Amino acid sequence: MVDHLLKANCQTVHLGGFSDQLPPALTVNSGDRISVETYTGFNICQQAPVAFVTPELIEIYHNLPPERRIENGPHLLTGPIYVKNAQPGDVLEVRLEAISPRLAMGFNAIRSGWGALPKDFSEPQLRFIPLDLEQNCAEFPPKSEIYIPLRPFFGILGVATTETNRSSIPPGVYGGNIDNPELQAGSRLFLPIFVPGALFSIGDGHSAQGEGEVCTTAIETSMNGTIILNLHQNLSLTTPIAETPTDIITMGWGSTLDEAFESALKQMIEFLEKFIGLEAKDSYVLCSLAANFRITQVVNSPQKGVHGMISKSTLPQTFKFIRDDHF
Incomplete structure (x- = not known):
């Protein structure tokens, strides 16, 4: 096993979707451990407080190369990670060892025309929500004494397909925007592989989310993670399966x-x-x-x-x- 650090910068992130044409941000062997950085909030940088916007995110916002802007999704993803010897028909195991917020701040957005009740809540609204990382909770609404336990996870865990430019918004058999809060640290996700190297990307950190994610977003948070990628060549899956403890x-x-x-x-x-x-x-x-x-x-x-x-x-x-x- 080799330990890698994959930092988020203009050469290692991509915006809006997945593509099999992206050069790998990192190449690993099966069984390697990766400490990975992710950022969120690309599209709301100019409206965000200082506690949310780091110099690294500002650099990405201003200088992300055009070829790393893939599709129309809002998600900033770290990757892709190329796994040596991975071939279509194999299975990629993503072992989630650790997940933690990068910053003590997240955001939630109601987007016009989206959400479970778009006609009832049609006005867009952007809120920034402080995170109490010591008490592992967030108070919302402010001064309400309603405390939401933090259960951080990555909303997007996915591989590329032969579809050259695929939006990051819809999930599917490739994983992608799963938004499943059960995928906490200590879980494993198994994804079918569609292209050589798997080309795995990760991002869309959520500090807390109710099942349904009804208003369109969770507490969207830049997130650190530690993952291990294992290749299974004797396992056949057509859709993702996950295992928790x-x-x-x-x-x-x-x-x-x-x-x-x-x-x-x-x-x-x-x-x-x-x-x-x-x-x-x-x-x-x-x-x-x-x-x-x-x-x-x-x-x-x-x-x-x-x-x-x-x-x-x-x-x-x-x-x-x-x-x-x-x-």
């Missing part, structure tokens, strides 16, 4: 919540068939008895998200999704 998580997306739920359910049934050895009908019943399906997000147009969770304590004691003493 307590649960297996499947993910579904669709233009409606019904479609997203159906997709997450089918993925859970397929997981139980493939990795537990159950028949389809028994898997279907077990989902009804023991799995929980939750709304991930309803705002990443055109893809709403639902994730299914089944406790590993329910599964056979001999079950190991991918052998790892970390779990």
